[in-house]
Amino acid sequence: MTSKPRLFSGMQPSARSLHLGNFASALTQWNQMQSEYDAYFCIVDLHALTVPQDPEQLRESTRRTAAQYIAAGIDPKASTLFVQSHVDAHPKLAWILNTITGFGEASRMTQFKDKAAKQGKDSASVGLFAYPMLMAADILLYQTRAVPVGDDQKQHVELTRDLAERFNSRFGRTFEVPEVMTLKEGARIYDLQDPASKMSKSSTSDAGVVWILDDPAVTAKKIRSAVTDNDREIRFDRAKKPGVSNLLSINSALSGKGISQLEEEYAGKGYGDLKGELAELVVETLTPIRNRTLELLADPAELDRVLAGNADRASEIADATVRDAYEKVGLLLKP
Numbered sequence: 599m600t601s602k603p604r605l606f607s608g609m610q611p612s613a614r615s616l617h618l619g620n621f622a623s624a625l626t627q628w629n630q631m632q633s634e635y636d637a638y639f640c641i642v643d644l645h646a647l648t649v650p651q652d653p654e655q656l657r658e659s660t661r662r663t664a665a666q667y668i669a670a671g672i673d674p675k676a677s678t679l680f681v682q683s684h685v686d687a688h689p690k691l692a693w694i695l696n697t698i699t700g701f702g703e704a705s706r707m708t709q710f711k712d713k714a715a716k717q718g719k720d721s722a723s724v725g726l727f728a729y730p731m732l733m734a735a736d737i738l739l740y741q742t743r744a745v746p747v748g749d750d751q752k753q754h755v756e757l758t759r760d761l762a763e764r765f766n767s768r769f770g771r772t773f774e775v776p777e778v779m780t781l782k783e784g785a786r787i788y789d790l791q792d793p794a795s796k797m798s799k800s801s802t803s804d805a806g807v808v809w810i811l812d813d814p815a816v817t818a819k820k821i822r823s824a825v826t827d828n829d830r831e832i833r834f835d836r837a838k839k840p841g842v843s844n845l846l847s848i849n850s851a852l853s854g855k856g857i858s859q860l861e862e863e864y865a866g867k868g869y870g871d872l873k874g875e876l877a878e879l880v881v882e883t884l885t886p887i888r889n890r891t892l893e894l895l896a897d898p899a900e901l902d903r904v905l906a907g908n909a910d911r912a913s914e915i916a917d918a919t920v921r922d923a924y925e926k927v928g929l930l931l932k933p
């Protein structure tokens with residue numbers, strides 16, 4: 599048993615690769631935090647099913663996501679790195695949380711509203727609507743203290759806190775109430791071609807998304823072709839200069855330099871310098887991760903073995919929480 603506080607986070611295996619937004623805001627934080635926390639890093643494949651997926655592609659993307667976690671620095675011996683569908687407790691607790699969530703409350707989730715609007719109201723699934731309660735279950739099963747995510751996930755973690763408090767007050771203390779953790783700089787990375795929208799696995803323009811597994815030459819070209827503006831000044835201003843601000847955020851997230859330091863360094867320089875140097879920084883950061891991912895993927899049996907062992911470790915804790923929650927709400931437990 600460890601006395602370190604718990605951390606839980608996850609990503610959807612819903613594309614052929616993770617992208618720079620996932621890396622800059624989430625994986626970077628995970629790496630910084632994993633030694634101080636008893637960390638659980640999940641590949642949330644059940645969440646990925648809330649929008650249509652190709653079955654073979656989803657299986658492949660699940661392994662790829664695991665390989666990218668490890669390649670980016672997550673140590674599967676020190677942290678518990680597992681696939682959500684390998685631990686039955688997740689959908690079980692999600693069901694219980696569905697029963698204490700208000701329809702109006704779930705309808706207010708902005709991610710649901712955005713995704714449902716994209717798909718058309720009638721084709722959006724009930725699973726998409728229930729997505730946040732499955733996410734709450736992920737977090738609450740492990741008595742999680744810290745949830746490091748990008749800032750687009752804050753609202754879901756707020757809902758998780760509300761559900762934990764509601765359950766605890768109705769049925770007696772069962773869940774730790776978690777805290778959301780976001781980075782100060784780079785908590786949200788935007789699309790390089792459409793800097794009003796966040797960089798997303800489901801983006802329609804591939805040119806706006808930097809994939810970790812892209813060829814380095816493709817990555818460099820995407821950064822150099824990022825949209826900026828007709829001005830010449832390099833300064834952070836999300837409203838007036840979204841493209842330039844995004845490039846500064848990415849630089850800050852990867853280099854660790856503050857935005858104002860970068861503004862000073864680029865005073866008097868042009869957009870060509872900003873983009874060229876950022877292209878180099880991104881390629882330098884992502885290339886070793888890409889190479890290590892490809893090595894890990896060459897031995898899928900070993901990867902599957904690691905994931906299975908980690909899922910057993912996760913199940914021990916998650917099963918105990920579900921049993922407790924089942925008992926508290928009045929379900930008759932199987933002896």
Ligand code: TYM
Nearest residue numbers: 607608609610619620623624733747748785786787796797
């Ligand atoms: P997903 O797969 O969409 O995103 C994974 C992580 O990447 C962050 N992120 C971004 N950060 C900055 N800029 C962007 N453009 C960007 N796009 C994505 C997300 O904030 C997230 O941290 N619902 C979660 C997955 C999940 C989860 C959980 C997370 C399921 N259960 C429990 C934490 C705890 C999600 O959207 O993943």
